[in-house]
Amino acid sequence: KMLRRVLCTVLFVGALPSLAEASQGHISVVLLGATGDLAKKYLWQGLFQLYMDQVSSGHSFTFHGAALTPLEPGQRLMFDVLKKLACPPDESPDRCAVLKDQFLKLSQYHQLKTAENYTVLNSEIETLLRQEGLKEAGRIFYFSVPPFAYTEIARHINSSCRPPPGAWLRVVLEKPFGHDLASAQQLAAELTSFFREEEMYRVDHYLGKQAVAHILPFRDQNRQFLDPIWNRHHVERVEIVLKETVDAKGRTSFYEQYGVIRDVLQNHLTEALMFLTMELPANVSRAEEVLQSKLQAFQSLRGLEKNSAVLGQYQAYASQVQEELQKAQDYISTTPTFAGVLVHSDSLRWEGVPFLLTSGKALDERVGYVRVLFKNRAYCTQRETLRDAGYSQCKAKQIIFYIGHGTLNTPAVLVSRNLFRPVMPEDSWREAVGQSDLHIFGQPLSDYYMYRPVKERDAYSVLISNIYHGRKDFFITTENLLASWGFWTPLLDSIAHQPPRLYPGGAENQHLLDFEMVSGQVAFILAEPVELLNPNRPMPSDYRAVQSKFRQHPLVSAWSEDLISQLASDIEQTASRAVACSGQFHLALSGGSSPVVLFQQLARHHYAFPWKHTHIWLVDERCVPLTDTESNFFSLHSHLLQRVRVPYFNIHPMPVHLNQRLCVEEDRGTELYAKEIMALVANASFDLVLLGVGTDGHTASLFPHSENGLEGAQTVVLTESPVRPHQRMSLSLPLINKARQVFVLVLGRGKHDITALLSRVGHEPRKWPVSGVNPSSGHLVWYVDYEALLG
Secondary structure (H helix, E strand, O other), rough: OOHHHHHHHHOOOOOOOOOHHHHHEEEEEEEOOOOOHHHHHHHHHHHHHHHHOOOOOEEEEEEEEEEOOOHHHHHHHEEEHOOOOOOOOOHHHHHHHHHHHHHHOOOOEEEEEOOOHHHHHHHHHHHHHHHHOOOEEEEEEEEOHHHHHHHHHHHHHHHHHHOOOOEEEEEEEEEEOOOHHHHHHHHHHHHHOOOOOHEEEOHHHHHOHHHOOOOHHHHHHOOHHOOOOOOOOOOEEEEEEEEEOOOOOOHHHHHHHHHHHHHHHHHHHHHHHHHOOOOOOOOOHEEEEEEOOOOHHHHEEEEOOOHHHEEEEEHHHHHHHHHHHOOOOOOOOOOOHHHHHHEEEEEOOOOOOOOOEEEEEEOOOOOOEEEEEEEEOOOOOOOOHOOOOHHOOOOEEEEEEEEEEEEOOOOOOEEEEEOOOOOOOOOOOOEOOOOOOOOOEEEEEEEEEEEEOOOOOOOHHHHHHHHOOHHHHOOEEEHHHHHHHHHHHHHHHHOOOOOEEEOOHHHHHHOOOOEEEEEEEEEEEOOOOOOOOOOOOOOOHHOOOOOEEEEOOOEEEEEEHHHHHHHHHHHHHHHHHHHHHHHHHEEOOOOOHHHHHHHHHHHHHHOOOHHHEEEEEEEEEEOOOOOOOOOOHHHHHHHHHHHHHOOHHHHHHHHHEEEOOOOOOOHHHHHHHHHHHOOOHHHOOOOOEEEOOOOOOOOOEEEEOOOOOOOOHHHHHEOOOOOOOOEEEOOHHHHHHHHHEEEEOOHHHHHHHHHHHHOOOOOOOOOOOHHHHHOOOOOEEEEEEEHHHHH
């Protein structure tokens, strides 16, 4: 019998203590895509390493390589790879030769193309086990194939190749897991119709990198040192970096679809970010607790915006795309090959700490690291040459998880000597000495406690071992995957057509890609070079002839970014004047998408704003709980209120949720809000009301032909919207017109038609409610961007 002969041979060279121990069960490993690049470079070597490590574990193995290639050529290709497998340097030559020989005997090739092929494979596994008298422990199916093939393969495995009851199934999936949130949700839904969550192991090979894999154990083993300092009060910033010298040549078909953010940041760097920011569970070896903490860390991340990222593209990329994808000579790609992204967590531990995620191709060096830089509050009176070099409190304090390559060319963990001597597991990490001539981040290695792995292991070998042991915390769950895509997709959508900065590549980049953090955003330090990807964009100077009036009232118009900047400044000036005059400023703000960028501008750039004396009111609200993402208050809170210091009692949300129900007339929510306004706002005249305009001419939540709010004595009304959620609460038009100032903000090409229409019509609020905005004793100013004004 084949398996028994193999086991006896291994016994002969001392790999197994007894044959009886080989009866714990049999594991069949099926590698789909067995002749592909990933399998050739990493997966077969990882499976061989698993066999070497576990040959004495009590399990027996068979390895089934599978692909679409017919049997003979496929078998030849696969065994060409297997013959080149290598043992680690510390393995004895005799034992290596025997194990390699047995591994080849336990491996066989199958063509898996049709449903019948999977049925045959299942029969062969069952027949083999019956002949050998072995019980099946489980099956591993490793999908080293493109994601478009996942669903069909999953269907075949589920219908005809599952192990019998009592044996486990582990299905291993390689990225990309979708292109954005919607595609990831679709792929996840398809897979969960065939496999249970505990059966799926989504691979991010960065979780197998030894330095990354040690972040959580390091935090756990050094709790006594880190608990006081692992927080916003002590950490200045965190850098998570993966730089590559190679370009995308030969991979442009993939890269044009994905780009650097989808390829590296959304997965590899985000996983490292989670290990750093998540709250440590009581037991880091319990996968369920680790995965739950990761999910909570995702939920604390602040949403990304367009200005959260800087983008670059190496100059040769466009010509490579044209050549490899047969694109026309005038084809312009906006795919980024470099990105620097500023991430913030709003958790209590990390609020205000910048996390910089950076990756790119055609850069000056190949290196990966995670660097935690601590604040330094020390002042040293002794001159530098007389200080105790390694332990001086005036030197930088940092912890570095060095992923590989670069100056050290090895995985490592480095801790500044002026922080603490870390606890490290002696069986897997050893302290490194010497190499004092090397410098890391401007400091000699002698300034650090430095540790290297006792035995370096390839990331895939680590992950395949974790698959065998069922360690789910080293893999991406469906919930975490969708949380990650939910975080990154809004940024990807906002930059989809943004021209990246061109850079020459390699050392010639010099300072071209250096960027800085300014008021919660990032921007390149150097001005844009002359050569642009999109040189034909019209500039504001082209519109000098734009009229200065709109509907007989002052008009301010500019590109949207400049317009928002001007509007924010005007609001601040209005606030300062009101506070100087009366000691307080009453501001009523509309909901919708247009004001969001204004809220962000006010929060980030207007530090002199008199928030302490400002009362915030809502112009309108949707009849949903205030914690619902559809709520105008929720948006206002997320983008402004939690970032500025407005006194709690100065915030006045609309009372849409009373007595555990929404906008019921008997609850008199409109009367409550009207009374609050009368009690606090002199003459019920707001200092400033900010409005928007809908494509149908509505403003606030006053819609065309609305029965309430366009006239009459009521100041706060319930209205009906033609779109969901239908029920709304709104200030009435007469109350809006009592304001001292009204600003109307109109943004985007989608508002061009209504803007053009409003420029021609008169006072007809029944048809177009915004046309009825005309403060009786105040001022009205229109803020309209060029796209809305000129189309």
